[in-house]
Amino acid sequence: MTAAIPEWFRAEHYDDGPVPVPDSSPGTGNAAEVATSNPVLKLRRLSEMKTPPPTKWIARGWLPRSEITVLVGEEGIGKSLLWVRIASRITTGQADPAMKMPTRQPADVVVIVTEDSAGEVEARLKVSGADLTRVFLFCAEDDGSGNPVFGNAMNGDMLTLDAMLAQDGIDPALVVVDAWVDTVSGSLTLKDSQQARQAMHPWKILAQRHDIAVLLMTHTNRMNTANTRDLMGSTAVLRQKARMVLFAARSAADKESEAQHIWVGPDKSNVTGIASALKFTVKVEQVRDQTDDDPGTTAHLIAPADACMTIRDLLGQWKREETDAERAPSKSEQALELIREFMTGQGQPVPTEDVRAHLADNGIGFKAAQKAMNEIGQSRAAAFGAPQTYSLHQSGRS
Incomplete structure (x- = not known):
């Protein structure tokens, strides 16, 4: 029996020849858009197969290389500040003991942003201490606008990104997509679990081909629950497909107090145990002159503290406290x-x-x-x- 696979999946397509010229159209990955080959399916003795290498980490227990990690959280709580903190450590090579990031050689970070301006991204990275010469925005215009659109195959904008990551002069360790849903082709329906899986598949190929971490950002829904699966709503398939899922949240007490905190922790891991959540303080800094239209501030995460419990347990505790506070006393x-x-x-x-x-x-x-x-x-x-x-x-x- 034989099975046809796409041309881009074959390693020799890139290892033994030049990177193909990207197709400029988004495409949807139908049969006309890919070439085929005829590898032979057969029974292979497990003891004679190549053993895959152990998982490599950018942040052990938080962010694996060659894999997809999803960061999900309520809209507007500042979860984007986490990838900014990670990017600042990657681009400078500095350690982050709280997230188990050792000192390393500096590397590059590629960012796709759909909700924040390039100016705001730059301000956050600067105040976090990132090396901006190692941060690349993947966009169509010099002002950061013109977001890419990705389908369910290595074509169109995905193939363009794939080719650019292979160029000399760039040493990528992380690709961030914030927010991922905004970049998915309109021809795909993410509520359909099969189509959602197909939309994630090219990112898996990209992560493995370049040995990079891919961090996809998405929002929770508005359900009143502590169940992280339910909070992911229509994008719950991300939890199934991703190797790692990080969850960001704020407690009711944090939302009512002047002190701003964000709690982040792994919610799912297929490659390691679940680490305890971290409590970050959100520090607001004055970065430019204030005007009537612009406060001139930006924020970054500081002072990580161990929550001594997983993010899932933390959400459950907050929910119980909320329920107890609302319950009429006996x-x-x-x-x-x-x-x-x-x-x-x-x-x-x-x-x-x-x-x-x-x-x-x-x-x-x-x-x-x-x-x-x-x-x-x-x-x-x-x-x-x-x-x-x-x-x-x-x-x-x-």
């Missing part, structure tokens, strides 16, 4: 709070009947009142036949 919880409020500021002990009367006035029945009083305090008489008085245990006062 009669038992109400009784405990009423007792503490009544006893606060009073010299202890107080007449037991006064405590019971206070609880009854607030709708607490006798049994619930007695149970709550026994849980955090005790009643006793100073002498035989004397009225009982009530006092809180030391542990029951908070």
Whole structure:
């Protein structure tokens, strides 16, 4: 039996000959757009096959080479600042111990941005300390506009990018697509899992061909859930196809406070254990003069701290806290709070009947009142036949 494969998949197409001239049309990868070959399918003894090399990392446990990593998070929380931080370390060769990035020789980063201007990207990279001579924007115009469009095969703009990554004078380690969905050809429907897989496949080929990390950025949906699979919504197939998935989030407390933080961590890994999430502080810097139209600021991530739990566990904890805060207290919880409020500021002990009367006035029945009083305090008489008085245990006062 034989099987036809696309011409671009054959290693000799690039190793033994010149890089082909890219087709300028986006294309959709139909049979007319690819050449064919006839490799022979046969049973191959596993013990005699070449052993694949172990996974190589840019950031161990976070960003593998030759693979697709997806970074997903709520829109507007600053998740793009993570790739900026990573790019600054790659282009300067500096270590980032929190993300397990060792000191290395500097390398290049290729960026495709659809939501931020080239000026904003430049400002963020500058304040993060990146070497801008090693950052390349893949776009049509000098001002950063003119985004590429990618189909489901190595043709059109993908083939152009593939050829440029192979040129002399560029040493790429990372390609960032922010936001990936904006670059997908309109002929593909990402809600269709098969078409979504096809849209990701050329990125897998690109990552392996050039031994680079590919980081695809996407947004969560607006579902009220802590389940990361559900939060990925129509792009959930990314989680299945990608080797690594990173999740970025902000807690409700962070959103309400003046201090800005973003929590990021691996949510899925096919090649290593799941690392703990990191809590970054978002620092805003003045980078140009303020005007009526422009605050002149940009932001970067600093002070990473270990969350001591995975991002999935963290989201679950936040959801439970949110649910508990919104849940109406039970009669038992109400009784405990009423007792503490009544006893606060009073010299202890107080007449037991006064405590019971206070609880009854607030709708607490006798049994619930007695149970709550026994849980955090005790009643006793100073002498035989004397009225009982009530006092809180030391542990029951908070």
